[in-house]
Amino acid sequence: MSKKDYYEVLGVSRDADSSSLKTAYRKLAMQYHPDKNPGDHDAEKNFKEVSEAYEVLSNNEKRQAYDTYGHDAFSQAGQSGGFSEGFGGFGSFSDIFEDFFGDMGGQGSRRREQRGQDLKYEIDVDLREAYTGIKKEISFDTLVRCDNCEGSGSEKRSGLKDCGACGGSGRTRASQGFFTVERTCSACSGAGQVITDPCSSCNGEGRRRKNRKIEVNIPAGVEEGSRIRLSGEGAVGPNGSVSGDLYLFVSMLQHPIFERDGTDIFCNVPISIVDASLGGSVDVPTVSGGKVKVKIPPGSQNSDQFKLAGKGMPTIRSTSFGDMIISLNIEIPKNLTENQKKLLRDFNEELTQNNNPERSGFFSKVKDFWDGLT
Ligand SMILES: [Zn+2]
Ligand SMILES: [Zn+2]
Incomplete structure (x- = not known):
C-alpha cells in the first residue's frame, strides 16, 4: 500500500515552518473531525492521515527522518502513528484538541496514554565506519501493531466499551477524610476502555512480537558510548498507542x-x-x-x-x-649474523661521546653523585 506524501496530505510546501504546519493541520482536522462527520468513513480516514502527517512533520527529528527516508523512516511506527480509537495519541495532538475541541466530551481526551517501551540496541562500529559515517541494517525483536485488529485489540473493532469501573476516565477516585485520592483504574489499567471481543491473534493486546529490520544512520565521529535516539522506533504501546524510542549505543571495535x-x-x-x-x-x-x-x-x-x-x-x-x-x-x-656483529663492533670503536650525548651526560652525573657521597 503506497502512502500519501505527508506534505501533500497537509497541503503545505516542503519548507513550511511550524506555524504554517499548525495552521494547515488545524483547518483540516476541524474539517474531518469524526464528531462533525458521524459515520463518514472517508472523513475518518482523512482525519487519521492528517493527524499522522502532522504528528511526524511537527516533530523535528521525525520530520528530518521523513525528509531523508520517506515513509520507510517509520515503517511500523508510522502506520500506527500512535493513533488509535481514542484521541489521546500524542502530546501535540491533544494539545491542539484542548484548544479546539475542549468541549467535545469525546472518549479520547480522557483516555490515558500508555507509551510503548524504549528499546536499547548495542551496535558495533569500527574505526573506518566511525570516520566516514555509515548506514547499517540492524534487526531486533520488538512489539509491533497487530494487523488483524489494527492495534485496537478488538476482533470486530466494535468491541471497545467504556470501562464500567471508571466510566471511561481511566481513573478512580476515593475519599479519605478531606482528601480525594485519584488512582489509575485497575479494571482497565488506565485505558478507559475494555475490550469485549479480544482479537484472536493478539489476545486483545493490539500488538505482537516481531523481528524488525531497519536501516540506521551512524553519523561520522561517533565514539564509544555515543547514544543515538531513533524516535518512535521502539516497541508499540498497548492497543496501538504511541511507540517508544529506539536507542543505539555505539560500541567501538579495536x-x-x-x-x-x-x-x-x-x-x-x-x-x-x-x-x-x-x-x-x-x-x-x-x-x-x-x-x-x-x-x-x-x-x-x-x-x-x-x-x-x-x-x-x-x-x-x-x-x-x-x-x-x-x-x-x-x-x-x-638475530645478527657474524658479519653484522663485526660491523657493529667496528662501528662501536668509532663512537665518541658526541654520538651519545644522553649517555655521556648520564654517566658524568653518576660520577658527580658518587663523588658527592665521600
Ligand atoms: Zn489483534
Ligand atoms: Zn477503568
Whole structure:
C-alpha cells in the first residue's frame, strides 16, 4: 500500500515552518473531525492521515527522518502513528484538541496514554565506519501493531466499551477524610476502555512480537558510548498507542593500527635504527585511507612524536577534525649474523661521546653523585 506524501496530505510546501504546519493541520482536522462527520468513513480516514502527517512533520527529528527516508523512516511506527480509537495519541495532538475541541466530551481526551517501551540496541562500529559515517541494517525483536485488529485489540473493532469501573476516565477516585485520592483504574489499567471481543491473534493486546529490520544512520565521529535516539522506533504501546524510542549505543571495535583518544588518532610506527640515525622518510597510513610521507630527521629518538594536524577523526555533527600523532618505535635489530656483529663492533670503536650525548651526560652525573657521597 503506497502512502500519501505527508506534505501533500497537509497541503503545505516542503519548507513550511511550524506555524504554517499548525495552521494547515488545524483547518483540516476541524474539517474531518469524526464528531462533525458521524459515520463518514472517508472523513475518518482523512482525519487519521492528517493527524499522522502532522504528528511526524511537527516533530523535528521525525520530520528530518521523513525528509531523508520517506515513509520507510517509520515503517511500523508510522502506520500506527500512535493513533488509535481514542484521541489521546500524542502530546501535540491533544494539545491542539484542548484548544479546539475542549468541549467535545469525546472518549479520547480522557483516555490515558500508555507509551510503548524504549528499546536499547548495542551496535558495533569500527574505526573506518566511525570516520566516514555509515548506514547499517540492524534487526531486533520488538512489539509491533497487530494487523488483524489494527492495534485496537478488538476482533470486530466494535468491541471497545467504556470501562464500567471508571466510566471511561481511566481513573478512580476515593475519599479519605478531606482528601480525594485519584488512582489509575485497575479494571482497565488506565485505558478507559475494555475490550469485549479480544482479537484472536493478539489476545486483545493490539500488538505482537516481531523481528524488525531497519536501516540506521551512524553519523561520522561517533565514539564509544555515543547514544543515538531513533524516535518512535521502539516497541508499540498497548492497543496501538504511541511507540517508544529506539536507542543505539555505539560500541567501538579495536583497530589493528590506530588507537583513538577522542578525535585524535595515535599510531606507533616502527623504524630501523639506521633510519633513526641517518634520517629518512616513512609512509604512514591515515585513517582516511590515504598515506602521508613523514620525514624522519637524523638522530631521531624512540617515542619521538610528530603531529599531522587535521588527520584525526571528525568531530560529530561538525566539520572539524582532530589530529594524528605518530610515535616512533625504533627497533633494535635482532638475530645478527657474524658479519653484522663485526660491523657493529667496528662501528662501536668509532663512537665518541658526541654520538651519545644522553649517555655521556648520564654517566658524568653518576660520577658527580658518587663523588658527592665521600
Ligand atoms: Zn489483534
Ligand atoms: Zn477503568
